[in-house]
Amino acid sequence: MTPIHVMIILLLLSTAGYYLGRRRALAVAERTGGPKVLHSRPVYYGALTALWCAVPALFIFSFWVVCESTVITDMVLSKLPESIQSLPADRLNLVMNDIKNLVNGNIVSGEENADLQAAADYYQYLRSLSQGALFVLVAVICIGAVSILQNRIRPELRARNHVERVVYYMLIACSVLAIFTTIGIVLSVLYESIRFFKIIPVQDFLFGLKWSPQTAIRADQVGSSGAFGAIPVFIGTLLVSAIAMIVAVPVGLMSAIYLSEYANRKFRAYAKPLLEILAGIPTVVYGFFAALVVAPVIRGSGALIGLDISSESAMAAGLVMGVMIIPFVSSLSDDVINAVPQSIRDGALSLGSTQSETIRHIVLPAALPGIVGGVLLAVSRAIGETMIVVMAAGLSANLTLNPLKTVTTVTVQIVTLLVGDQEFDSPKTLAAFALGLLLFVVTLILNVIALYVVRKYREQYE
Amino acid sequence: MNKAENTTNGSIRTVDLVQKGLARRYKAEKRFRWMGLCAISFSLLCLATLFISIFGSGYSAFQQTVIELDIVLDPSGLNPNNLSGADFNGLVKTSLYNMFPEVKDRGEKKKLLSLLSSGAAYKLTDFVKAHPDRIGQTLSLWVPADDDVDMLMKGHIDRNLPEMERRLNDQQISWIEALEEQGKIRKKFNTTFFTAGDSREPELAGIWGATCGSFYTLVITLVLSFPIGVAAAVYLEEFAPKNRFTDIIEVNINNLAAVPSIVFGLLGLAVFLNFFELPRSSSLVGGLVLTLMTLPTIIIAGRAALKSVPPSIREAALGVGASKTQMVAHHVLPLAMPGMLTGTIIGMARALGETAPLLMIGMVAFIVDIPGGFTDPSTALPVQIFLWADSPERGFMEKTSAAIMVLLVFLVIMNSAAVYLRKKYEKRW
Numbered sequence: 001m002t003p004i005h006v007m008i009i010l011l012l013l014s015t016a017g018y019y020l021g022r023r024r025a026l027a028v029a030e031r032t033g034g035p036k037v038l039h040s041r042p043v044y045y046g047a048l049t050a051l052w053c054a055v056p057a058l059f060i061f062s063f064w065v066v067c068e069s070t071v072i073t074d075m076v077l078s079k080l081p082e083s084i085q086s087l088p089a090d091r092l093n094l095v096m097n098d099i100k101n102l103v104n105g106n107i108v109s110g111e112e113n114a115d116l117q118a119a120a121d122y123y124q125y126l127r128s129l130s131q132g133a134l135f136v137l138v139a140v141i142c143i144g145a146v147s148i149l150q151n152r153i154r155p156e157l158r159a160r161n162h163v164e165r166v167v168y169y170m171l172i173a174c175s176v177l178a179i180f181t182t183i184g185i186v187l188s189v190l191y192e193s194i195r196f197f198k199i200i201p202v203q204d205f206l207f208g209l210k211w212s213p214q215t216a217i218r219a220d221q222v223g224s225s226g227a228f229g230a231i232p233v234f235i236g237t238l239l240v241s242a243i244a245m246i247v248a249v250p251v252g253l254m255s256a257i258y259l260s261e262y263a264n265r266k267f268r269a270y271a272k273p274l275l276e277i278l279a280g281i282p283t284v285v286y287g288f289f290a291a292l293v294v295a296p297v298i299r300g301s302g303a304l305i306g307l308d309i310s311s312e313s314a315m316a317a318g319l320v321m322g323v324m325i326i327p328f329v330s331s332l333s334d335d336v337i338n339a340v341p342q343s344i345r346d347g348a349l350s351l352g353s354t355q356s357e358t359i360r361h362i363v364l365p366a367a368l369p370g371i372v373g374g375v376l377l378a379v380s381r382a383i384g385e386t387m388i389v390v391m392a393a394g395l396s397a398n399l400t401l402n403p404l405k406t407v408t409t410v411t412v413q414i415v416t417l418l419v420g421d422q423e424f425d426s427p428k429t430l431a432a433f434a435l436g437l438l439l440f441v442v443t444l445i446l447n448v449i450a451l452y453v454v455r456k457y458r459e460q461y462e
Numbered sequence: 463m464n465k466a467e468n469t470t471n472g473s474i475r476t477v478d479l480v481q482k483g484l485a486r487r488y489k490a491e492k493r494f495r496w497m498g499l500c501a502i503s504f505s506l507l508c509l510a511t512l513f514i515s516i517f518g519s520g521y522s523a524f525q526q527t528v529i530e531l532d533i534v535l536d537p538s539g540l541n542p543n544n545l546s547g548a549d550f551n552g553l554v555k556t557s558l559y560n561m562f563p564e565v566k567d568r569g570e571k572k573k574l575l576s577l578l579s580s581g582a583a584y585k586l587t588d589f590v591k592a593h594p595d596r597i598g599q600t601l602s603l604w605v606p607a608d609d610d611v612d613m614l615m616k617g618h619i620d621r622n623l624p625e626m627e628r629r630l631n632d633q634q635i636s637w638i639e640a641l642e643e644q645g646k647i648r649k650k651f652n653t654t655f656f657t658a659g660d661s662r663e664p665e666l667a668g669i670w671g672a673t674c675g676s677f678y679t680l681v682i683t684l685v686l687s688f689p690i691g692v693a694a695a696v697y698l699e700e701f702a703p704k705n706r707f708t709d710i711i712e713v714n715i716n717n718l719a720a721v722p723s724i725v726f727g728l729l730g731l732a733v734f735l736n737f738f739e740l741p742r743s744s745s746l747v748g749g750l751v752l753t754l755m756t757l758p759t760i761i762i763a764g765r766a767a768l769k770s771v772p773p774s775i776r777e778a779a780l781g782v783g784a785s786k787t788q789m790v791a792h793h794v795l796p797l798a799m800p801g802m803l804t805g806t807i808i809g810m811a812r813a814l815g816e817t818a819p820l821l822m823i824g825m826v827a828f829i830v831d832i833p834g835g836f837t838d839p840s841t842a843l844p845v846q847i848f849l850w851a852d853s854p855e856r857g858f859m860e861k862t863s864a865a866i867m868v869l870l871v872f873l874v875i876m877n878s879a880a881v882y883l884r885k886k887y888e889k890r891w
Contacts, residue, residue, distance in 0.1 A: 069739070164787040171701060174693035178714045178761070181754050185725055188732030251501045258498025271502055278509055280877060282815025284844040285516070285866050288851045292859070293515045323508045330505075352480070354487055356494035377720060384722020386818035387844075391851060411724050411818070418731065419821055436728040440721065447720040451713075 003065055006135050010061065013142040014054040020146055021049025024153045032155060040160035048159045051166050052145040057138045064134050072126045076119050084115065099123055189440060192433035199427045200228045205434060207231065211397035211408075213417060213428050228431055230438070232397035236314065236407030240389060241382035243318025243403055244325055248382075249375055251322075252329025259330070260337045261359055279327035287391030290320035295392060302404065310406040312394035318403065321388050325378050332377065336370030336457065337363060369457040376450035380443040386411040410435050520863025526652035526665065527612040528604040529578065529641060533557040533586065537598045545591055551583040554605070561646075562637060573634055579606040581654075581666040606654065607647065609664040609857035611638060615649060618856060629856075655864065659830045660846065664857025667850070669865050671832045675745050675825070675840030676814060678833060682749020683813050687756050688806050692795075694757070695764030695802070700790050719758035726755045727822025735823060743824040743839035751819045756809040763805020767798040800887030807880040811873050817844040843869045 025045035029035050035042060073096060077085065084095055095116070102120035153159075197205065208229015255275065259268055295316035302309035309315070340363050348358040364371070394406035395416060417432035533553055540548050555575060559565065565574050582605035589603060590596065610629045613619045615638075625632050641647040658668030694715075702708040730751035734740045740747050771794050779789040820826070825841050826849060833840035841849070843865065850862040 066738070160785065164785060167787055168701065171693045171697035174690045175697045175702070175711050175761075177690060177694065178711055178718055178757065181718060181729070181757070182714050184733055185721070185729045188729050189725070192732065251504055254498045254501035255505060258495070258502055262495055262498060271506070274509065275502070275505055278505060280811065280815075280873060281512070282817065282844050282869065282873070284815070284817045284847050284851075285512070285870070288847065288862060288866060289512050289515065291851065292519065293511065323505070326505050326508075354491045356491045357487070359494070380720055380722075384724065386722070386724045386821075387848065390818075391848070411722070414724055414728070415818070415821055418728075419826055433728060433732075436725055440725050443720065443722055443725075444717060447717050448713075451716055451720075 002131065003061075003134075006061065006131070006138055009135070010054065010057055010138055010142065013057075013139065013146075014050045017053035017142065017146045017149075018046040018050040020046075021149060021153065022046030024049075024150050025159075028153055029155055037155045039156055039158050040163075044159040044163050045153055045157070047163045049146055049149045049153075051163065052149055053142045055166070056145065057141045060141065061134065061138060064130075064137075068127075068130050068134075072123060072130065075126055076123045079122055080119055081115055103127070185440060189433050189437040192430050193437040196427055196430035196434045199430070204228065205230050205431075209399060211413075213413070213431050228427065230410075230435065232399040233408060233410055233413055233435070235399060235401065236393070236397065237383055237409040237411075239314050239401060239403060239407055240318045240321065240393060240409055241379060243314060244321035244382045245375070245379060247319055247322025248325035248329050248378060252326045252378075253333050253371065255326065256330040256333035256337060257359060260334050261355065261363070275327045275330060278323065279331075281324075283324065283385060283387040284391070286320050286324050287387040287389075290316050290388055290392035294320055307404065309404045310394070312392065312406045313404050314393060314407045315403045317389050317392040320392065321382055321385055324385070324388065325381060328381060329374060329378050332374030333367070333371050336367040336374065336454075339370070339457075340366045369453050373450040373452075373454035373457065376446050376453070380446035380450070383446075384411065384439060384443050386415060390415050410439050414439070516863045516866050520860055520867050522616045522618075523655060523860040523864035524652050525616070525649045526654060527607040527615045527647065527649050529582075529607050529611075530602055530604050530646040530648075531557045531582070532560070533601045533603055535590065535597045535599055535601055540590065540597050545587070545594070548587075548590075550586045550590070554578065554582050554586055562640075570633070573631070574637060577608055577611050577634060577637065579608050579665045580663060581606050604648075604650070606665050609855060611647075612665055613856050614638065615647070616860075618860075655861070659832050660828060660841070660849070661830060662828075664853075664855050664861055667858070667861055669843065669846060669868060671829060672841050672843045672846035672865070673868075674833050675748075675829075676842040676844075678745035678836050678840065679748040679752060679820075679842055680810060680814060682746060682836065683752040683756060684806070684810060686749070686753040687760055687809065690753075691757050691760030691806070691809075692764055692802055694761045695768060696790060696795065698761070699765045699768040700794065701786070715758050715761050718754075719762060722818075723755055723816055724818040724822065726751050727819030729754065730819060730823045741837045741839070743827050743829070743841075744837045745825075745833065745840045745842075746836040747823050748820050748825050748840075748842065749836070751823060752813040752816060755816065755819060756813050759809040759812065760802075760806050763808070764798070764802045767801025767805065768794060770801065771797045797889075800883050804880045804884050807876050807883070811876040811880075814872060814876070815844055815869065817842075817848055820845050821848070843872075 022042045022045055025038060025042045026035060029038050029042075038045070076099065077092070077096065080095070084092070087095065098116055099119045100123070102116060103123050205228050208227060209231050210227040210229045211232045212227045259272060263271065295311050295313065298313060298316050298319075299309045299311050344362055344366060345358055348362040349355070353361070389409045389412050393409060393412055395408055395412065396406055397408045397413075398405055400407065414432045414435050417428055417435075531554065534557065535553070539553075558574060558578060559571065562574060565571055585605045586603060589601070607615075610619065614621070614630055614635070619628055619630065621628075621635060630638075638647065654666060655668045657670050658666060659671030661667040698708065698711065698715075702711075730747060734747045734750055735742055740750075775793055775797065776789055779793045780786070784792065820842055825845050827839060827841065828849070829839050829841050831838075847862055847865045847869065850858045850865065
């Protein structure tokens with residue numbers, strides 16, 4: 001009787017509730033002159049029954065599933081012999097893991113002994129007990145709800161209004177999820193960051209010039225104290241993003257201008273979807289492309305003119321990231337350029353200016369706020385982009401503005417710090433959350449400004 | 463202006479001034495136009511280079527080099543009732559040594575053996591387990607070759623390089639050439655690539671495990687994000703009163719759409735793994751994270767679709783006595799559904815290609831087994847690409863490109879479905 005079975009039975013019971021409710025409504029109506037005496041259509045009586053059946057049971061079900069494991073673990077622990085209970089928390093965790101492994105029939109890390117076996121048996125017993133109890137509880141709630149409603153269904157019961165109110169609240173709940181996501185993001189990065197800033201002072205993190213996130217395995221180790229100055233990481237991020245924008249903004253803007261002002265309908269019909277393919281390619285593919293094709297080409301051409309270029313240069317990552325952002329810039333600029341009223345263009349053309357003069361002196365200045373908003377959004381994309389830099393940019397944090405050297409970025413550091421084994425009490429792991437917090441705050445500010453500018457601009461011509 | 467007018471009968475006239483500048487201005491016009499065309503060509507050139515380089519380095523992965531072995535299935539060493547204990551590795555070894563009886567030296571034997579993949583013995587095991595009646599006969603079986611041999615056969619290792627710079631020495635190449643003469647080595651369609659999970663050996667690695675992982679992840683994402691996204695879009699577009707609270711939700715959704723995906727990974731790590739203690743590396747957690755990430759996309763697309771339904775439809779429904787919920791459920795929603803589905807498919811395509819948040823929740827582990835459920839440790843297609851791209855072996859490079867090609871095929875299918883839906887059901891009111 002696993003939770004999935006309970007879920008299926010819950011669904012079946014609700015479906016049965018729906019049919020019972022509908023039938024009951026029709027039967028009640030039959031006595032007093034057919035379905036038209038009912039306040040609502042019969043399906044609403046069915047739906048009301050099904051909702052009463054499913055919603056409370058679902059709440060109980062989720063609560064049970066969330067709490068089950070903790071409660072059982074506590075009960076099993078309290079039954080363990082004193083010698084095991086007095087172990088430190090992390091050792092105790094290991095023992096508990098062993099017990100769970102025994103229950104699931106996996107291999108145990110330590111030696112199997114009678115105590116563990118007994119605990120595992122007890123765990124299994126408790127689990128089957130809890131699952132049985134959950135099943136009974138859910139079934140009782142469902143059947144109870146159906147039988148209560150069977151008596152309540154009368155022609156004057158305003159079933160539709162009840163159902164609609166429930167639907168309304170469900171809709172609200174779904175849209176509020178966005179707020180919860182934001183709160184979740186803020187809380188999760190903030191909580192770990194505060195722990196980080198307790199170990200490393202904020203000013204050291206924000207203004208430190210050296211980044212080498214090692215932590216000591218032994219206290220007397222050479223270079224054991226890690227340096228967590230984020231400036232080199234920021235500079236690297238800005239450098240890569242700047243290269244990307246140098247590629248993406250002119251190319252994207254010119255593409256948008258050509259497509260919206262010069263290109264004929266046929267050219268537009270082919271070129272625009274092709275450009276949008278660039279936006280649909282996963283970033284991991286761009287990363288592979290940067291590492292496989294672009295970086296060797298840059299390195300090779302540097303060697304031709306006698307320059308020593310790192311194979312993980314900021315240039316390769318930045319160029320490819322720029323190509324990735326081109327369609328983003330071009331589609332946003334396309335929107336704003338098209339929003340400039342035709343009458344303004346006609347005015348300029350009738351005064352004798354050429355088409356390019358109209359665009360440069362009239363259309364672009366009019367569209368400028370929108371374009372700036374689009375560019376800001378693109379910058380925030382570039383700063384937050386992960387896979388390209390993880391695969392094509394380096395790991396070593398150099399404080400340099402030379403695009404031919406290796407630099408590292410915020411996202412690269414987050415990935416390297418968090419992939420693999422994690423300890424949630426070492427500053428190394430927590431540093432990733434501090435970087436994440438900064439990344440979130442910076443992109444948030446950029447987004448808010450950009451969205452505000454774009455929105456303000458749209459209203460201007462509407 | 464005034465000056466020009468005043469001198470109409472003098473030496474300079476406005477028309478002359480304009481005429482003088484015309485050539486320069488037309489040139490500027492041409493230049494500007496040409497720059498626009500260049501910008502588009504540059505983007506398309508990049509697109510073409512990307513596709514060509516990936517296709518060029520990946521197409522050979524769809525073939526695999528196999529070597530034919532004549533294996534004597536000696537009944538003395540093979541008990542049909544207890545095949546797991548049999549020494550299949552030894553059988554493979556002996557049959558290879560028998561093909562080259564002149565090799566006696568231990569070191570040389572080792573070099574000879576390294577031509578075969580370590581998967582050869584597994585292949586034999588599987589075959590004998592499936593056909594126990596063949597025990598006692600001589601069997602000729604095609605087994606996978608080592609990845610270095612594979613690379614040589616595909617021409618990725620140059621036979622003319624000095625011996626020190628090759629992964630295979632002269633002797634090994636002479637053995638391979640002998641095999642080629644006897645027709646005992648050939649390339650065949652690489653089924654392993656489509657049926658196997660990950661492996662440390664390039665010739666045994668496949669994408670089926672990653673594909674299954676991606677599938678489970680996307681199922682979770684779709685099941686959660688589609689209903690929630692549609693419900694949120696309906697509330698915001700049809701029911702929400704214009705007030706501060708609604709504004710906050712709107713701003714929130716727009717912001718979430720632009721939050722870097724890796725931040726969602728951090729959220730997943732802190733909330734789903736550390737707080738709720740859901741299983742690490744599972745497609746369940748991956749699906750939850752991607753749900754949160756794609757929801758804004760679906761909500762925004764859904765709202766646009768609802769906006770495009772003209773108000774007259776709503777008024778007509780309300781006019782014949784439908785309640786607001788009925789009006790939405792029976793009339794507005796069906797009309798907006800194609801647009802919502804299009805948005806959902808595009809969101810799913812983005813989720814399929816997303817890598818960074820999955821790295822955060824441990825879906826980068828090296829997982830050989832094919833995941834069988836939502837809570838099994840698994841990886842996803844883009845993560846597999848990332849893992850292989852990081853591997854030093856030459857053989858993994860073509861595997862990476864081939865996996866990218868498979869991923870792109872999935873994306874093309876999904877995006878074409880979205881375009882088809884949009885074209886088919888697009889309505890201009």
